[in-house]
Amino acid sequence: xxxxxxxxxxxxxxxxxxxxxxxxxxxxxxxxxxxxxxxxxxxxxxxxxxxxxxxxxxxxxxxxxxxxxxxxxxxxxxxxxxxxxxxxxxxxxxxxxxxxxxxxxxxxxxxxxxxxxxxxxxxxxxxxxxxxxxxxxxxxxxxxxxxxxxxxxxxxxxxxxxxxxxxxxxxxxxxxxxxxxxxxxxxxxxxxxxxxxxxxxxxxxxxxxxxxxxxxxxxxxxxxxxxxxxxxxxxxxxxx
Amino acid sequence: xxxxxxxxxxxxxxxxxxxxxxxxxxxxxxxxxxxxxxxxxxxxxxxxxxxxxxxxxxxxxxxxxxxxxxxxxxxxxxxxxxxxxxxxxxxxxxxxxxxxxxxxxxxxxxxxxxxxxxxxxxxxxxxxxxxxxxxxxxxxxxxxxxxxxxxxxxxxxxxxxxxxxxxxxxxxxxxxxxxxxxxxxxxxxxxxxxxxxxxxxxxxxxxxxxxxxxxxxxx
Numbered sequence: 001x002x003x004x005x006x007x008x009x010x011x012x013x014x015x016x017x018x019x020x021x022x023x024x025x026x027x028x029x030x031x032x033x034x035x036x037x038x039x040x041x042x043x044x045x046x047x048x049x050x051x052x053x054x055x056x057x058x059x060x061x062x063x064x065x066x067x068x069x070x071x072x073x074x075x076x077x078x079x080x081x082x083x084x085x086x087x088x089x090x091x092x093x094x095x096x097x098x099x100x101x102x103x104x105x106x107x108x109x110x111x112x113x114x115x116x117x118x119x120x121x122x123x124x125x126x127x128x129x130x131x132x133x134x135x136x137x138x139x140x141x142x143x144x145x146x147x148x149x150x151x152x153x154x155x156x157x158x159x160x161x162x163x164x165x166x167x168x169x170x171x172x173x174x175x176x177x178x179x180x181x182x183x184x185x186x187x188x189x190x191x192x193x194x195x196x197x198x199x200x201x202x203x204x205x206x207x208x209x210x211x212x213x214x215x216x217x218x219x220x221x222x223x224x225x226x227x228x229x230x231x232x233x234x235x236x237x238x239x240x
Numbered sequence: 241x242x243x244x245x246x247x248x249x250x251x252x253x254x255x256x257x258x259x260x261x262x263x264x265x266x267x268x269x270x271x272x273x274x275x276x277x278x279x280x281x282x283x284x285x286x287x288x289x290x291x292x293x294x295x296x297x298x299x300x301x302x303x304x305x306x307x308x309x310x311x312x313x314x315x316x317x318x319x320x321x322x323x324x325x326x327x328x329x330x331x332x333x334x335x336x337x338x339x340x341x342x343x344x345x346x347x348x349x350x351x352x353x354x355x356x357x358x359x360x361x362x363x364x365x366x367x368x369x370x371x372x373x374x375x376x377x378x379x380x381x382x383x384x385x386x387x388x389x390x391x392x393x394x395x396x397x398x399x400x401x402x403x404x405x406x407x408x409x410x411x412x413x414x415x416x417x418x419x420x421x422x423x424x425x426x427x428x429x430x431x432x433x434x435x436x437x438x439x440x441x442x443x444x445x446x447x448x449x450x451x452x453x454x455x456x457x458x459x
Contacts, residue, residue, distance in 0.1 A: 041255040048266040055273045062280040069287040081297045083442040121410035198397035
């Protein structure tokens with residue numbers, strides 16, 4: 001057996017020498033941590049660079065949108081609208097700040113007793129835009145004056161008026177005429193602007209005049225026509 | 241110290257340098273860009289909203305009838321044509337058979353409006369617009385029938401442009417016995433009025449005076 005084996009031309013090595021030793025692999029945690037840290041920092045740098053580019057693009061897009069919106073803005077349109085708005089507000093202020101003298105005169109006619117004579121009428125707008133009404137009247141006696149005051153207080157327009165400056169006068173009796181007594185007094189009232197607005201009478205024009213039912217103010221003088229409905233509507237529309 | 245240790249040390253240094261010299265500053269700049277994006281987006285939204293509001297207002301302005309706007313311009317013109325106003329007053333008084341004994345115009349007084357809109361301009365040095373309301377008083381003394389006078393007042397109140405009665409005096413104001421006696425025999429009354437009309441100039445303060453309204457002719 002040994003001779004047959006030794007006769008082989010293939011050199012034989014002892015079995016013990018051919019056995020590989022199992023290699024022990026050393027794991028260095030620090031090395032791995034460094035590699036992970038290095039790769040992470042590379043990825044983070046790349047990520048932040050891409051994110052920066054993305055945000056820059058986004059900023060450019062937003063800037064572009066802003067420029068587009070700014071191009072849409074028209075200064076002339078703004079001025080046109082603000083001018084009209086201011087005009088309407090100012091017109092409305094003037095219109096609503098007025099007081100109808102006609103209504104005051106009609107109220108005076110309505111409340112004046114037959115036995116009372118209205119001798120003077122003064123209506124004035126003072127510097128504080130407050131309106132002062134002063135009526136000078138003459139009554140035959142105090143009872144009439146008291147009743148006149150009572151009637152005045154119940155009127156919608158002249159209610160709240162005060163009776164001041166009461167003077168009693170008695171003309172001496174002569175041979176030809178009888179003695180005549182009279183009570184002179186003044187009626188005063190402060191009127192706030194806008195509380196007694198002028199009444200605008202409106203009529204509906206027939207179809208022959210206009211294409212459809214259209215409201216128009218009546219006017220007897222050529223230069224007269226009211227624009228009250230227009231102004232009030234516009235203020236509602238344009239004032240925020 | 242072998243080759244591997246040197247490499248590891250080198251990688252560590254590179255990584256730390258990369259974090260502190262690139263990643264961190266980039267993050268800071270990204271934050272700044274994001275703040276800018278927020279600001280620009282906010283500004284864009286505001287401009288967009290403003291434009292929408294403006295276009296809505298323009299649409300409303302376009303919806304107004306031209307005649308209404310013309311009437312508004314007549315009601316509150318940019319300037320007061322004193323002569324035309326006096327002519328109108330004379331026509332109105334004459335229409336009601338009243339005799340004018342005095343008609344005089346006063347000085348024009350102006351006041352700054354409190355309805356001016358504050359407009360913040362995005363660019364350019366625009367002069368802020370300040371509206372200016374001016375008024376002129378007219379002293380009128382007429383005599384005639386009381387009903388005719390009332391009819392004249394009705395027409396003044398209905399006028400296309402304001403002719404506000406700011407003073408009206410009929411008869412004696414302070415009642416004394418003498419005044420009562422002197423007024424007693426009067427058959428025709430005398431009426432002292434002060435009328436006021438207004439103008440509103442939006443463009444005056446900008447040096448671009450333009451007529452948007454005009455006082456209409458009397459007849």
